[in-house]
Amino acid sequence: MTIKDILTPLGYPVDKFRRRSTKLPSISYFYVHQGTALAADDAEKKTKHIVQVDVWANENINAVVRKVKETMIAAGYWRTFEYPDYEEDTKLLHTALRFSIDTKPEEEL
8 A cells, every 4th residue: 555545535635755735734755765674595575664754734733743643553654753843935834754664575565
């Protein structure tokens, strides 16, 4: 299941790489890292995926952030990082969240 598939049911616009939607709140995401989590017998046995999910809002961002965290954790991801900020140039509240999951190398995300 893709990140877009996981987050779209929340009802907010979800964009890959950068925020494209003018509707707020909105969510964007990108993969920070995908690499070997476990190797044995000269082969990758587990792949680690780290994804950053950015939540954008002009007010009341906490409820959206909570829903994103609950949804990603329910999908099997671990939250590894959270940074709330105010973007002066866009005048938007922005929370960056990072999540991690290990999969079998042949599993697609």
